[in-house]
Amino acid sequence: MFSWSFLKRVCWIILAFAISFAALHKKEIAAQEKGGIVLEGLVISDESLAFLRSFYQILGATENTFYYELTSEQKERIFEGIREAINKELSAQDCNTIVFSKKETARFRAEMDGTIAGIGVLSQIHPDDARPHERRLEKFVARMHAKYGAIDAKNCTFAQRLSPVEKEEYEGIITALTTIGSHGLLLAEPRLGSPAEKAGLKKGWLVKTVDGKLLEGMRLEDGTALIKGAPETRAVLGVAPPEDELDRQSRAGKGNLTEITVTRAPVQSVSVWSALITAKKKDGRREKIGYVRITQFSKGSDEQFGAHLKRLAVKKLVIDVRDNGGGVRVEVLKILDRFVPPNLALITAKKEDGSVVEKLSSVTGLFDNRTFAGKIVVLVNENSASASEILAGVLRDHKRATLVGEKTLGKGSIQQTWTLPDETLFKLTVAHYALPSGEFIEGKGIEPDVKVVDDPNTPGDEAISAAVDVLLGWKSSP
Structure with missing residues (x-):
């Protein structure tokens, strides 16, 4: 009973x-x-x-x-x-209101806390496995655009407009896109000092089995969940290095797997990394420009950002939030305090009837406590959302930055989260926010000042090059 x-x-x-x-x-x-x-x-x-x-x-x-x-x-x-x-x-x-399952709750909490028990390397479905389904999705969306007009396939309400047959086809494509194919999981660069690096795993290697279980046919989240686990436990990965790294004298040949045992450990999520770019000014002299990429806003992102900013010690800065879907709001607000003069509006949260729920301003006080007052470019694209849009929009509105790249996603809503008695989470949209200019971006996104799209088939990054040109005056900005 x-x-x-x-x-x-x-x-x-x-x-x-x-x-x-x-x-x-x-x-x-x-x-x-x-x-x-x-x-x-x-x-x-x-x-x-x-x-x-x-x-x-x-x-x-x-x-x-x-x-x-x-x-x-x-x-x-x-x-x-x-x-x-x-x-x-x-x-x-509303796409952002959800009752989480137990698995989803654990994943959400780990992402927000910035700490996961795992091996310290990102993985993805191999592009060769994903490509056919990406083409299917492109053709499907084109058909739906012709039938229903311009609709955003990334918006969860997209499926609500489809017929039952169309919805079934769409869900089948999404399932295929998130299912591990015959190549297995493609590894990114292991984090410095991580269990993956210590075990000898390298970027470009393919993981095909975990503890003897074949990954092919699994959903991506289920496959990566097998690799994660409690600290001090072990995962045996069946890996296939790229063919040019195979030692044919010690392996039977292409397709054979090498078993590598990795001991899991708590891995602090590194959401911020940086580099120095040396570029030529108009007068022929060279100048160093700081480049900081924020992959997500998780607990500790502001602290990481501050450390990188201090180490760079530059007067011109590129902040890259492309493909950053957002995260912990308080982290982006603390980062903004490093750039925005005191007592200025950041965001205003409002209900549907226009009543103000919350109004947030930069750090108040008599003195300007900014840690950086130089020139800034923020790189954005269609996957820059939520906290990324707050960063870009606030800096633009206060004339602290030029936006370069593509139009952002348009997630201008604020969620409140409840913990239910079974420890799962309920996340509910409670307000939409306005930027300092009064602009609401929900469903609209933010247009960049300089439109540039990076071509993955060319060497270098066109968006970063454009950002440098703006900072050095080679390319005009508004």
Whole structure:
């Protein structure tokens, strides 16, 4: 039968749905004086309360009088079904509102904390395995554009406009794109001092098995989860170096795997790295320009950023947030304090009715505590989102930076997160934010001042070159 803990778990996730009603619909919030209850500081309307009580009655009756006894697995499926139904309904209105599963909760917390137990190397699906499905997706999106007009396939509401047959085709392509192919997982450069580096793994090597389990056919998240694990435990990776690194005298030949044992350890996520660029000025002299890339805004990103900025010791700076999907908001606000004079607006969070939820400004005080007052270029692209857009938009609005690259994604919303009794998370969009200029970017993105697209088929990086040209005056900026 259903245990009381299971009943509480199901009812809490249903309560999450009710909370979303209370937060998203201001008419229901006003129902506080007309009935309903206040729970966890939130008003639950009579309508949502009736919904909750109905489920209490269904679950209570099943617990006490159902003829059959359900297994733990069946109860878990009931819970997952409720979670998926809530997510499906809420995603039709907002892509960023979600009730996380246990796996998703663990992954989200690890990303935000910036610490993971693993081997310290990034991996991805091999481009040769992904390419056919990328072409399928391009053709599918082109067909949908012709039928429905301009729609953004990266927006989760994209699927809501599709017919059941089209949706099935789309989901099949996305599944194929996130499934490990015959090449296995392609390794990036192992982090310095990481377990992967100590074990001798190298960039470009292919991982095909983990502890004897073949990765081909697994979803990407499931394959990488096998590599991660508790500190001090071991993972045996079946790897295939590129053919030019094969020692034909000690290996049977192409396709044979070498087993490498790696001892997992806590790995601090390095979200910031830097380099010095030496470029020629108009007068022929050379000048050093700092380049800082922020891959995500996780716990500790500001501290890492400050250390790189101090070490570079330059007067001109390129900040690269291309492909940075955002992260912890407080980290980007602390980074902005390094550039924006005191007492200036950063972002203003507002509800749908225009009421101000929160207004954030740069560090207040009589003195200018900026650690960098030089010229800045921020590199952005279509995958720069959320906190990356806050960084780019605020620096642009206060005339502290020139934006170079492509139009950003357009995620201008703010989420609040609740921890549910089963330790999973519920993340809910509670406001949209405006930049200092008053511009809302949700669904619109930010246009760069200088449009440049990097061509991956050419040596070098056209966007970085354009940024350097702007800083040195070779290319004009607004």
